[in-house]
Amino acid sequence: MLRIICMVINYVYEIIYMAIFACFEIYQSRGIYHLYKIPSPTSNPQFHPGFSPHANKISQAMNYKSHHTPIIFLTPAFSQSMATLWNSALWVLCLLVLCLAADGYGESTCDLYKGNWVRDDSYPHYRSCRFLEKAFDCQGNGRPDHDYMKYRWQPGDCNMTRFNGRDFLTRFKGKKVLFVGDSLSLNQWQSLTCMLYNSVPRTKYTLFRSGGLSTFTFKEYNLQLSFDRNPFIVDIVRTDAGRALVLDSVNGSRQLWEDNDVLIFDSWHWWLHTGRKQPWDFIQMGGLTMRDMDRLSAYEIALKTWAEWANSSIDPAKTKVFFQGVSPDHANCSAQREPLRGVDHYRDPAEEVLEKVIGSMDKMLVRLLNVNEMSRARKDGHPSVYGLGGHRGMDCTHWCLAGVPDTWNELLYATLIRE
Incomplete structure (x- = not known):
């Protein structure tokens, strides 16, 4: 029974984990977060369609080795939504760790001769x-x-x-x-x-x-x-x-x-x-x-x-x-x-x-x-x-x-x- 409970908790954690990354795609399409592509300061800064013009200012202030490094900047709405999901994931992860520890303890204390x-x-x-x-x-x-x-x-x-x-x-x-x-x-x-x-x-x-x-x-x-x-x-x-x-x-x-x-x-x-x-x-x-x-x-x-x-x-x-x-x-x-x-x-x-x-x-x-x-x-x-x-x-x-x-x-x- 304990092993089954651990498996269920593990599945819940995986679902939440996958939901977090799915939200990136959904929230980007709704403008809840912005993705900037930062060109190298040695190259000619250009405005890229679909990205904020603030990227040009940031690119001049930072030294990047690559010419086009993608950076995610979060808006307050996105931060609040993702914080809720991350907190849920962390709680489920803690339960999973405790459950697996208890399961290991059960293996070390159960009667091997009854079965x-x-x-x-x-x-x-x-x-x-x-x-x-x-x-x-x-x-x-x-x-x-x-x-x-x-x-x-x-x-x-x-x-x-x-x-x-x-x-x-x-x-x-x-x-x-x-x-x-x-x-x-x-x-x-x-x-x-x-x-x-x-x-x-x-x-x-x-x-x-x-x-x-x-x-x-x-x-x-x-x-x-x-x-x-x-x-x-x-x-x-x-x-x-x-x-x-x-x-x-x-x-x-x-x-x-x-x-x-x-x-x-x-x-x-x-x-x-x-x-x-x-x-x-x-x-x-x-x-x-x-x-x-x-x-x-x-x-x-x-x-x-x-x-x-x-x-x-x-x-x-x-x-x-x-x-x-x-x-x-x-x-x-x-x-x-x-x-x-x-x-x-x-x-x-x-x-x-x-x-x-x-x-x-x-x-x-x-x-x-x-x-x-x-x-x-x-x-x-x-x-x-x-x-x-x-x-x-x-x-x-x-x-x-x-x-x-x-x-x-x-x-x-x-x-x-x-x-």
């Missing part, structure tokens, strides 16, 4: 990406439809800044950006590398992998974009008794984290794994050792450990920290071609825990990328049978690229440049 998915045929940001993981390459895996890539997120109260890859690379030249988490964090990291590379497709880059750490470097910009596979965030250590999930320690990772300018964390899905998919044998906390415990409670303890590290080690003036909201999965996503309509406001218990922990922290220290609710409508964005497992299994957890994680990175970019 709707709208079709936009200018999307996606990229159609192919040479270093894309097979698990996310739905088109390469044979997905026949394309509509799922043509939706953008539209906040309800403002327009979100469109992603500009060159601007991102320039702003963060010489910086280090690190994603920490599970395969959903990998999903977002791959999305951002593809979005940035697409903006400078001939740029030189390196992609280096060592253990659970992958680093993509844009050499021209000296920008490092890394992913640290760490699905629990807290430490897993090997002991004589087996692998221990240590809920009150991040000592094994903090040195890596603290060497970055932007950090994006993610954790939850691996907390639900059991059996052979569970990468730990027992849980440790303080002097206690447990075979297992309530997973949601363990998740909350781990988040609080991470929060203590952030509170004690992060300088928000130097390092920007984000936590990716819990990415939703769906029980079945087969043959879904468009976003869901009328999604209920279900509150994921893990998301509630995450919001509670981050809500207890300094708001300038950590920002929540609140992607849970907006992503629940995108049942169409999962790989389904066009993921890593193909038709042997249906993937309704990860996301096709190009796709939904691109929007997460648009939100990341919008937040970074807004601050």
Whole structure:
């Protein structure tokens, strides 16, 4: 609504501005002002038909470089008429400036996460990406439809800044950006590398992998974009008794984290794994050792450990920290071609825990990328049978690229440049 009001005020200003110049033509024909053509004092002064004879006297008193310089002399009637129009224009211009300022303020304060998915045929940001993981390459895996890539997120109260890859690379030249988490964090990291590379497709880059750490470097910009596979965030250590999930320690990772300018964390899905998919044998906390415990409670303890590290080690003036909201999965996503309509406001218990922990922290220290609710409508964005497992299994957890994680990175970019 505010943007519409600003547009109306702008149109009114343009109309008044055009009216001022139209009045010159009308008033000249009615003799309300006189136009003199002033000859050079070095030339022979002549009376010009249609102009006042006073021009000859003025030309002798003034030294002009050109031989015929047009000058407008106003009569009182013209001055009064034009003053009224100019005053109107100035008032409308002031309103326009105030309105645009308020509109900018609205963009900086509106909730980017409340809105709707709208079709936009200018999307996606990229159609192919040479270093894309097979698990996310739905088109390469044979997905026949394309509509799922043509939706953008539209906040309800403002327009979100469109992603500009060159601007991102320039702003963060010489910086280090690190994603920490599970395969959903990998999903977002791959999305951002593809979005940035697409903006400078001939740029030189390196992609280096060592253990659970992958680093993509844009050499021209000296920008490092890394992913640290760490699905629990807290430490897993090997002991004589087996692998221990240590809920009150991040000592094994903090040195890596603290060497970055932007950090994006993610954790939850691996907390639900059991059996052979569970990468730990027992849980440790303080002097206690447990075979297992309530997973949601363990998740909350781990988040609080991470929060203590952030509170004690992060300088928000130097390092920007984000936590990716819990990415939703769906029980079945087969043959879904468009976003869901009328999604209920279900509150994921893990998301509630995450919001509670981050809500207890300094708001300038950590920002929540609140992607849970907006992503629940995108049942169409999962790989389904066009993921890593193909038709042997249906993937309704990860996301096709190009796709939904691109929007997460648009939100990341919008937040970074807004601050």
